[in-house]
Amino acid sequence: MKKILSIVSGNPSGSLNIAIDISNYLKTKGYEVIDIFRKYNNTDLKGIIVIKDKFTIDYILSLGEFIRHSKPDLIIVHGYSTHIWTKLALVYAKIPVKLIHVEHNTEKYTAFRRYLTQKLDKYTDKYICVSKGVANHLIKQGIDKSKVEVIYNGIDIQSFDLAKEKHDIFTVGMVARFSKQKDQMTLIKAIEYLIKEKNEKINLLLMGIGKTRKKCEKYISEHNLDNNIKIIEGNFKDLIVKTDLFVLATHYEGLPLVLCEAMASKTPIIATDVPGVNEIVLNEKTGLLVKENEVSDLANNILRMKNDENIREFFSEKAYRFINEEFNLELMYKNYERRIKEFL
Template sequence: MSNKTIVVHLIYRLDIGGLERVMLNCINQMEDENFKHIIISLTDANHFSQSENNPIDIYCLGKKQGSDLGIHFKLYKLLKKIKPAILHTYNLATIEYHPIAWLAGVKGHLHAEHGRDIGDPQGLNKKHNLLRKLMAIFIHRYVSVSEDLHQWSINTVGIPAKKALLIQNGINTERFNAPKTVSEQLRFAIVARISPVKDHLNLLKAFVLLNKEIGNEKMPQLAIVGDGEQREKLEQYCDENGLDTVKFLGARDDIAQILSQTDVFVLSSIAEGIPMTILEAMSAKTPIVATRVGGIPEVVEEAKEGFLVDKSDSAALAQGLLHYINQPELILEHGENARAKVLKNFNEKHMVQAYLQQYKALVKG
């Protein structure tokens, strides 16, 4: 193990989410390579999964909310102890730590943008973009997971094109590949953290509109998979509006099983990169109804793998859902198209090889 090159993955919080799954999937798929992966969470680690054959060392620094300058010194000491060859950071919250990593002797630097900040879904915050541009001086490779983010990083942020790299997310297509049948009472599902950027409330408002249009007897089920600070508020909204076909399942590890029992996958986000949950649903032959944001239009073609609607528009989202309620025969057709798209363009092996290639290039210098 001591002969392996160490890669440190710096993340704000290790929790259940698409970004974390991309990171962990890559690490687990690289276990036969000559790299040892270590995860550092700036805050804490609430939940994670890893390969039994490839246990991952995880350090939590306990960063306080807001400015916590002491965390730079904590990270510096830890990096001096670990002696990694590469620092791989994720999203805005971790990008500022590349200079301190240089001081700690880390030679290879990679940053990945998986999605924009919740408070700045369009990525137009001048202060944040200045930070990204300044930190790019210390970064060798600036990865974006969607074409939308890639073009934004170059044209809006000002990342040099020679440093900017597109590596689209990919998934394990064999894990998400169960036989599908369409249920009599349609089953919709959203898998996402219950946070403002996912805009669950907009989806529930769309269900209220559906209820008025088609009546309670024809209403589909909706499984809300995930947890977060807005859950209690959303549960109260369901009670107040009689949405008795909506079920909150909480954070779950059996996503593949849930998707195998889902007819249509829904995502109501106001900002995204390329969501892992959409790729997983598509691999499981599940059509998509989602907002037309971020990298989602790169994955879902209108009326082929699903339907796209404007963000924050509950009436448009309700109409998108109605396509499958009124024409359930489209579910299997679009589901087959969806899996074919993922197999061709979003296979996990391609993603892992792309990151591995970058790690090897950084080690060679």
């Protein structure tokens, strides 16, 4: 039985979800997969090995010892900067192991980490990127582009076949971590403009945790928007059934699965025109793309969607067909399995 180490940060994220999905699938195919989290296990998942990370060198040495003793046939490492420290651990272990580096986002590489990524390229047998935008960004860091392959993430499309809850006022939704990257504030201001300047009856539901949530809550309160804009708790499915339109006002992404989930629920989408996003939202085909950080552009397109039920239905149907073809879970599994079989 071939042994695989699947390594990812233990903080809940899209990359962690994908790593676990792939790991569980490979286990059903007869591989011995050991799931390893860096630093901590902030999930309710069992059977995970956590490599403590009091400081980076501690992680590198501890993981290196684990690699040396477990003698895996393959390492699959997900995410920045976990991939750098894992490759250094492999150098320390001094045993030949194939390594696949899965890049999930257009990460902001520092000069030092770009240098390390270049130097560790020879210890990387394959780079799998979750979108073309991520692939182009990673290649710019100076790695061997002949090793790069794009495999789109997938979702369980049928699980998002959800009945909408009845409501009287047109409702926009966004699910994302509250951060500068995700830029909920631009969406809040767009809805404020529609309410106060255009006298539109419209609601906004936001969901997520993060550093900018308090700032958003304060803005909503101080601008008397509490009746129309609410931050609710729960998960994506709790929010999407209450909405008529999904928006992602992000500044950069790898491949935002939340957009695929919205498409699977047949909810029309508006999102910013940035790499990763514009591989899912094809403008005027599977949704609408807007300029990032542009309140008026976002507000005008929300109004267009609100006022035209036919265009909402058109985008929803086209998007649903599109993700069935490109972003289904089985396709992702088969692509990863094919690549792993070639290595092993």
